[in-house]
Amino acid sequence: TGTWACSFSLGYGQKIFGAGTRDGTLLIPPAGATEVILIDATSTAKQHCQIENISIENPNAVATCTGIHFKGADATDINDSHYLSNVYVTDFQYGIEVTGRLIASTFINVEVETCTQAFRVVADPANYAYNDNTYIACRFISSVDEGYYQTGFNAYNSFYGCNIEGNNTAQVAGVAGMYAEDAEGLTLLG
Numbered sequence: 001t002g003t004w005a006c007s008f009s010l011g012y013g014q015k016i017f018g019a020g021t022r023d024g025t026l027l028i029p030p031a032g033a034t035e036v037i038l039i040d041a042t043s044t045a046k047q048h049c050q051i052e053n054i055s056i057e058n059p060n061a062v063a064t065c066t067g068i069h070f071k072g073a074d075a076t077d078i079n080d081s082h083y084l085s086n087v088y089v090t091d092f093q094y095g096i097e098v099t100g101r102l103i104a105s106t107f108i109n110v111e112v113e114t115c116t117q118a119f120r121v122v123a124d125p126a127n128y129a130y131n132d133n134t135y136i137a138c139r140f141i142s143s144v145d146e147g148y149y150q151t152g153f154n155a156y157n158s159f160y161g162c163n164i165e166g167n168n169t170a171q172v173a174g175v176a177g178m179y180a181e182d183a184e185g186l187t188l189l190g
Contacts, residue, residue, distance in 0.1 A: 001025055007033035009040055015050035021088040021111075026055045035066040041100070042071060045078035051087055058091040067092045067112070072100025075127035080104050087111070094120045095140075101129035111139040118143045118167070123152025130154035139163040140178075144170050148178040158187035 001019040003026040010016065016037070018025025029036050036056050039046050056067040067089040072079045079098075082105040089095040095112035098121040112118035118140035123130040131154060139162065140147035147167035150157075157180075167177040180186055 003028060005030045007036055007038075009038045010046070010049045010051075012044070012046055013048040015052070016054065017050070017052040018054040020053050021055045021086055024053060024055070026057060028057055028059060029062045029065045031060070031062060033062055033065055035069040035097075037068045038071060039069070039079060039082065040071040041077040041079035042073055047078065047081045048083075050083045050085075052083075052085045054086075055088040055090075056092075057089070061091070064093050066094040066097045067115075068096045069094075070096075070098045070100075070102045072102075075101050075124040075129035077101055082106075084108070084110050089118075090114050092116075095143075096120070098123065098130065100124060102133060103130070104132045106134045106136070107138050108136045109138065110135070111141075112147075113139070113142045116144045117149050118147045119149070120146075121150040121152065121154075123150070123154055125152045128153045128155055131156055133157045135159045135162050137161045141166050142169060143167040145172070145175050146177065146179050148180070150179065150183070151181045153182055154180070154184070156185040156187075157183065159189070160187075161190040
């Protein structure tokens with residue numbers, strides 16, 4: 001329990017867990033941090049990382065900072081099969097950001113709010129790189145821009161009982177609450 005100022009990377013198969021969201025374990029970025037948690041597959045594959053029962057907040061408004069970043073350059077950077085459960089993220093440029101590739105990952109009860117973009121995916125534009133990800137009872141709300149923003153080739157991502165609302169707080173024409181580009185086999189249920 002407690003509040004921890006930190007910025008760190010998770011290695012292959014590593015897990016970080018706390019005593020619960022909001023009143024349990026709180027991670028905040030130190031000054032100058034670019035992300036609180038980084039899972040970087042640009043030099044070696046990263047799979048089976050777990051993040052559970054943690055709040056990640058930015059009370060000091062560290063600029064251009066991301067809460068959780070799944071980082072890769074393209075579809076060849078293997079960043080797959082991760083698991084997030086009971087995670088709360090707020091007040092970042094990007095609450096959760098994916099660059100390159102993320103496949104077969106599961107998000108359960110993940111809430112991201114009051115960010116510029118809550119969940120931002122910029123996948124490989126030439127290859128299927130954001131596939132078979134599952135979201136269960138997640139909330140992407142009250143963002144300045146999109147609550148969920150996804151570009152690049154992707155297939156068979158599923159959202160079950162999720163809440164994507166109150167986004168585009170800047171009220172900019174053409175900004176959607178949820179934007180999914182080139183989405184094949186997208187499932188939205190409940």
